[in-house]
Amino acid sequence: MSLTRNHKGHILAGGGLSEPSVSRLIIYKRLLLELAKKGTHSVFSHQMARRVNTSPEQIRRDLMGIGSDGRPTRGYQVLELEKRISTFLESARPEPAALVGLGNVGRALLAYAAGRLPSLRITAAFDINPVRISHPIYGCPCHHARDMARVVRENGITAGILAVPGSAAQAVANELFAAGVRNLLNFADARLQVPAEVFVDHVDIGVSLEKFAYFARRNSSAPE
Amino acid sequence: MSLTRNHKGHILAGGGLSEPSVSRLIIYKRLLLELAKKGTHSVFSHQMARRVNTSPEQIRRDLMGIGSDGRPTRGYQVLELEKRISTFLESARPEPAALVGLGNVGRALLAYAAGRLPSLRITAAFDINPVRISHPIYGCPCHHARDMARVVRENGITAGILAVPGSAAQAVANELFAAGVRNLLNFADARLQVPAEVFVDHVDIGVSLEKFAYFARRNSSAPE
Numbered sequence: 225m226s227l228t229r230n231h232k233g234h235i236l237a238g239g240g241l242s243e244p245s246v247s248r249l250i251i252y253k254r255l256l257l258e259l260a261k262k263g264t265h266s267v268f269s270h271q272m273a274r275r276v277n278t279s280p281e282q283i284r285r286d287l288m289g290i291g292s293d294g295r296p297t298r299g300y301q302v303l304e305l306e307k308r309i310s311t312f313l314e315s316a317r318p319e320p321a322a323l324v325g326l327g328n329v330g331r332a333l334l335a336y337a338a339g340r341l342p343s344l345r346i347t348a349a350f351d352i353n354p355v356r357i358s359h360p361i362y363g364c365p366c367h368h369a370r371d372m373a374r375v376v377r378e379n380g381i382t383a384g385i386l387a388v389p390g391s392a393a394q395a396v397a398n399e400l401f402a403a404g405v406r407n408l409l410n411f412a413d414a415r416l417q418v419p420a421e422v423f424v425d426h427v428d429i430g431v432s433l434e435k436f437a438y439f440a441r442r443n444s445s446a447p448e
Numbered sequence: 449m450s451l452t453r454n455h456k457g458h459i460l461a462g463g464g465l466s467e468p469s470v471s472r473l474i475i476y477k478r479l480l481l482e483l484a485k486k487g488t489h490s491v492f493s494h495q496m497a498r499r500v501n502t503s504p505e506q507i508r509r510d511l512m513g514i515g516s517d518g519r520p521t522r523g524y525q526v527l528e529l530e531k532r533i534s535t536f537l538e539s540a541r542p543e544p545a546a547l548v549g550l551g552n553v554g555r556a557l558l559a560y561a562a563g564r565l566p567s568l569r570i571t572a573a574f575d576i577n578p579v580r581i582s583h584p585i586y587g588c589p590c591h592h593a594r595d596m597a598r599v600v601r602e603n604g605i606t607a608g609i610l611a612v613p614g615s616a617a618q619a620v621a622n623e624l625f626a627a628g629v630r631n632l633l634n635f636a637d638a639r640l641q642v643p644a645e646v647f648v649d650h651v652d653i654g655v656s657l658e659k660f661a662y663f664a665r666r667n668s669s670a671p672e
Contacts, residue, residue: 243659250658255639275639277650319661319668328556335552336637336653343661383664407664409656413560415479415499423667425660426501429560432633432651434474435467437543437567440607440631443647444543 243425245286249309251276252283256306268299310342318345322376322405324396325387326351326366329411329429333387338362346385348375369396373403383407390414467649469510473533475500476507480530492523534566542569546600546629548620549611550575550590553635553653557611562586570609572599593620597627607631614638 241249255275259267269280269287276283284294287305290312294300323330323346330349337346350369351357357366367375376384384405388396393412400408401419408424410416418424465473479499483491493504493511500507508518511529514536518524547554547570554573561570574593575581581590591599600608608629612620617636624632625643632648634640642648 243663246662247655247659250655251652258639277648313658313662315665319665321661321664328552328559332552332556333653333657337657341654341657341661343665344657382668383660385660407660407667409660415482423663424501425656425663427653427656428475429557429651430565431471431474432649433557433561433565433568434537435471436607436609436631436633436649437545437565438470438537439467439647439649440545441539441543441567443631444606 241286241289245289246313248276248278248282248286249290249313252286253306253309253313256302256309259302260306264302266299266301269294271299314343318343319383320345320347320379320381321383321385321409322347322372322381322400323349323364323385323387324351324369324372324400325389325412326353326356326361327387330387331361333385333411334362334364338364344383347379347381350375372396373399376400376403376405381405383409385409385411387411465510465513469513470537472500472502472506472510473514473537476510477530477533477537480526480533483526484530488526490523490525493518495523538567542567543607544569544571544603544605545607545609545633546571546596546605546624547573547588547609547611548575548593548596548624549613549636550577550580550585551611554611555585557609557635558586558588562588568607571603571605574599596620597623600624600627600629605629607633609633609635611635 252272255272269283272283273280287294287300290308292300292305292308318341321344323333326349334346334349337344346364349361349364349366350372351366352369357368360366382405384400384407386393386396386408390413393410393414394416397408397416397418401422406422408418408422410424410426413428413430416424476496479496493507496507497504511518511524514532516524516529516532542565545568547557550573558570558573561568570588573585573588573590574596575590576593581592584590606629608624608631610617610620610632614637617634617638618640621632621640621642625646630646632642632646634648634650637652637654640648
């Protein structure tokens with residue numbers, strides 16, 4: 225297994241950065257791009273913290289993790305820091321990925337990825353519904369799922385994105401693994417069994433909705 | 449402000465549980481339901497940890513947070529623990545919510561929430577596209593966005609879900625706040641400025657894709 229985990233079970237990136245740290249770096253990068261557009265030259269950790277919903281201490285720790293120190297009197301240089309984070313996160317060419325499932329979630333992902341992500345490109349999409357695969361979507365060629373293993377293997381794709389119903393998720397995942405996929409982003413409503421060498425991440429919209437319901441109820445019923 | 453934050457900036461729930469703890473409790477609940485369906489009576493924290501991608505210590509800490517201790521020789525009782533988590537998370541009736549934006553993401557959320565979530569019900573949906581609002585979707589009445597403030601106010605809805613383009617997100621959010629919304633789940637690709645009393649959570653699909661690309665690249669290029 226080529227990725228390690230810390231005591232919380234989080235995947236560790238280079239330099240011991242955890243998954244949550246990488247997520248935050250991506251969010252910092254977006255904020256910095258936004259600030260740069262507005263012509264802002266420098267920013268303090270407490271200003272960033274207010275904007276991205278975390279603490280100044282957390283931000284300083286994350287940025288120290290990629291070798292960036294702010295200066296107490298001037299803060300961080302916006303453009304310099306954005307470039308450093310981008311260099312850390314991105315490679316020279318985007319990672320090619322296969323998307324399986326062209327329902328609402330799948331189409332939303334294609335729309336999102338089309339041209340906007342420097343680090344990921346969906347190069348092939350699959351569904352079993354002939355209507356959905358009758359023409360390219362946002363420039364991405366769409367195939368019948370029966371051709372999935374062949375297309376993935378022929379193009380050497382090692383990253384897969386699952387947006388199929390939960391009931392189909394494990395079978396599709398198994399087929400992807402057999403075709404050489406080693407990294408899986410799962411939007412299906414199902415926990416998957418995966419081989420040890422596979423990196424799997426899970427975006428669970430149902431959990432997000434339930435968590436929101438919990439905090440919304442507390443916030444509505446709590447005294448002002 | 450009726451919700452407090454810990455040193456990491458995480459919202460704290462009752463008993464000092466953080467947002468990540470609540471997310472994990474939701475995932476434990478799903479696993480326990482699955483185990484119960486298979487007729488499993490008891491489970492150890494290390495068995496749960498393997499299935500939900502965290503550490504046994506984290507699980508024991510989370511469950512202690514809601515007053516559940518496992519027994520070293522028998523583990524946790526599946527049904528009893530599921531019930532305790534549900535009681536902690538859910539109220540007698542689902543939280544009503546307004547959904548704004550009926551593009552791919554919005555429709556996926558409606559499909560997801562329809563009947564499946566005990567804690568949340570989308571009771572009104574809004575869009576500016578007449579085609580999208582011409583009939584109820586999954587039983588949810590759909591209105592033109594120009595009627596949003598009125599419908600939200602008349603129904604006393606305090607929870608809003610944003611699935612509009614990033615460029616429209618802040619303006620829609622402001623209108624929702626003015627109409628009485630105090631809790632916002634944001635799927636739009638934009639960071640929002642919100643009043644201090646508002647609870648806001650953000651599901652950023654772009655960040656998920658970028659994070660996945662980062663770890664996929666590392667896993668593919670690392671030596672086996």
